[in-house]
Amino acid sequence: MKKIINIQSYIYGITFFFITLSGFAQMPIFKRYYIADIPGLGWLADFYVTHLMHYIFAGIFIALVVYSIIDFIIFKMNFDHMRKDMVVRIVIFSGLILTGSLMVIKNFSGTPFPNGLIIGLDVFHLLFCMALIIFGLYQLIKGKKALLSE
Amino acid sequence: MSKKISRRAFLKGSITIAGSVAASATITTAANALTKEKKEPIATLIDISKCIGCEECVYACQESNADKFPNPEKPYPKMYPSRVPVEDWSQKQDVTDRLTPYNWLYIQHASAKIDGEEIELTIPRRCMHCDNPPCVKLCPWGSAKQEDNGLSRIDSDLCLGGAKCKTVCPWDIPERQTGTGIYLNLLPALAGNGVMYKCDRCYNLLEQGEVPACIEACPEDVQTIGPRSEILKQAHALAKEMNGYIYGEHENGGTNTIYVSPVPFDELNNSIEKGEGRPHLEKVDDKMASGNNIAKAMLIAPIAGIAAAAGKLYKATKEVV
Numbered sequence: 001m002k003k004i005i006n007i008q009s010y011i012y013g014i015t016f017f018f019i020t021l022s023g024f025a026q027m028p029i030f031k032r033y034y035i036a037d038i039p040g041l042g043w044l045a046d047f048y049v050t051h052l053m054h055y056i057f058a059g060i061f062i063a064l065v066v067y068s069i070i071d072f073i074i075f076k077m078n079f080d081h082m083r084k085d086m087v088v089r090i091v092i093f094s095g096l097i098l099t100g101s102l103m104v105i106k107n108f109s110g111t112p113f114p115n116g117l118i119i120g121l122d123v124f125h126l127l128f129c130m131a132l133i134i135f136g137l138y139q140l141i142k143g144k145k146a147l148l149s150e
Numbered sequence: 151m152s153k154k155i156s157r158r159a160f161l162k163g164s165i166t167i168a169g170s171v172a173a174s175a176t177i178t179t180a181a182n183a184l185t186k187e188k189k190e191p192i193a194t195l196i197d198i199s200k201c202i203g204c205e206e207c208v209y210a211c212q213e214s215n216a217d218k219f220p221n222p223e224k225p226y227p228k229m230y231p232s233r234v235p236v237e238d239w240s241q242k243q244d245v246t247d248r249l250t251p252y253n254w255l256y257i258q259h260a261s262a263k264i265d266g267e268e269i270e271l272t273i274p275r276r277c278m279h280c281d282n283p284p285c286v287k288l289c290p291w292g293s294a295k296q297e298d299n300g301l302s303r304i305d306s307d308l309c310l311g312g313a314k315c316k317t318v319c320p321w322d323i324p325e326r327q328t329g330t331g332i333y334l335n336l337l338p339a340l341a342g343n344g345v346m347y348k349c350d351r352c353y354n355l356l357e358q359g360e361v362p363a364c365i366e367a368c369p370e371d372v373q374t375i376g377p378r379s380e381i382l383k384q385a386h387a388l389a390k391e392m393n394g395y396i397y398g399e400h401e402n403g404g405t406n407t408i409y410v411s412p413v414p415f416d417e418l419n420n421s422i423e424k425g426e427g428r429p430h431l432e433k434v435d436d437k438m439a440s441g442n443n444i445a446k447a448m449l450i451a452p453i454a455g456i457a458a459a460a461g462k463l464y465k466a467t468k469e470v471v
């Protein structure tokens with residue numbers, strides 16, 4: 001069981017890394033700041049490649065989240081003991097998946113999304129991503145502290 | 151952790167899985183409905199055989215759109231790192247032999263042979279107004295937009311000038327002017343670099359029921375504007391009549407600019423001058439297609455998650471029995 005959990009968090013880790021990297025690559029920054037000049041990282045400046053990567057890892061992420069939700073409901077359901085950090089994670093994940101899915105639909109030909117909505121989706125997707133990074137760092141620091149105080 | 155599972159939990163699990171399947175089916179239906187609700191776009195037909203290269207359209211475009219052109223403030227803020235290029239066209243506003251932030255339409259020259267006879271052709275070039283424009287769809291800020299009538303334009307109040315639209319455009323159409331736009335109010339040294347400009351198909355004239363300035367000004371009626379299906383019919387009839395060729399119908403998955411030429415486009419492409427601000431006439435695959443195909447395949451993602459959970463549930467129930 002422990003092994004399964006480890007594999008699961010390992011896949012989550014890899015997915016987070018690549019989804020965030022390819023997500024940031026949607027902004028024209030990796031070329032400007034020489035990151036795409038590092039040998040082997042040239043693809044970071046290819047918007048079509050990173051776009052595809054972002055989609056693929058988003059698919060993996062959604063599958064993982066759906067699995068975790070059902071797994072939680074069936075095997076571990078205990079809302080009284082739902083930890084605060086789980087609630088935060090649920091809010092951020094839902095926000096990311098909802099805004100992201102709508103953006104995927106937007107990218108098909110002829111989707112009648114008003115421009116204001118598209119701007120909102122762009123901004124909120126980025127904000128949810130920043131929230132996730134900050135929350136991740138917070139947990140990391142907290143986890144470290146807990147380790148040190150033990 | 152125990153793998154035992156009660157009958158109640160099993161029922162709960164089945165209901166959850168059924169609910170998830172239903173939810174993912176709803177999303178699919180919504181996505182289908184959204185992609186189907188499409189209005190007929192407006193397209194233009196450009197009959198290359200009629201163009202005499204007088205540049206009336208070029209000057210009409212400049213005049214009609216003068217109030218949309220950039221007014222950069224000097225000195226421009228220093229940008230970091232030093233590789234970030236300063237692109238300044240404000241002192242070269244009269245350039246008409248390529249696309250610039252101050253020239254959204256120009257005339258390309260080509261020579262070709264028809265029946266052994268050498269002819270000169272002139273081709274008006276500007277944004278193609280793609281059916282599914284990567285410049286719009288991939289702009290990270292929503293600064294580029296596509297209107298219901300199929301035209302695409304860049305909002306100069308929102309554009310940061312990162313030029314992603316130019317990079318992803320199969321014809322590298324948008325052109326940058328440094329020293330103007332909203333980036334000046336944010337972090338001009340570190341992010342952004344002006345505003346991107348291109349043909350907006352005179353959206354403001356279209357809103358008033360008028361035709362774009364370049365179409366109005368042409369003495370030879372080179373361009374025709376109308377619903378895409380009608381324009382395509384006309385283009386095919388014209389191509390048949392002159393034994394000619396069509397460009398723009400399928401390029402990048404289809405555009406709203408349909409060229410008809412008496413000479414094959416690869417021949418024209420070999421003859422024209424190409425490079426910065428001078429777009430090619432090559433075949434172009436649908437740039438958004440691979441992403442959108444993966445997106446369709448992604449609909450399987452929630453189902454994969456459900457399947458994995460169902461597998462675990464099945465295994466657990468088997469162990470109870």
Ligand code: SF4
Pocket residue numbers: 200201202203204205206207208257272274367368369370371372373
């Ligand atoms: S005004 Fe008409 S004929 Fe003259 S260059 Fe433009 S398209 Fe060609």
Ligand code: SF4
Pocket residue numbers: 277278279280283284285286302318319320321322323324348
């Ligand atoms: S030709 Fe380029 S700039 Fe014009 S709509 Fe297509 S992608 Fe955008």
Ligand code: SF4
Pocket residue numbers: 210211212214215254255276348349350351352362363364365
């Ligand atoms: S449609 Fe308007 S903006 Fe576009 S090239 Fe013609 S005159 Fe210029």
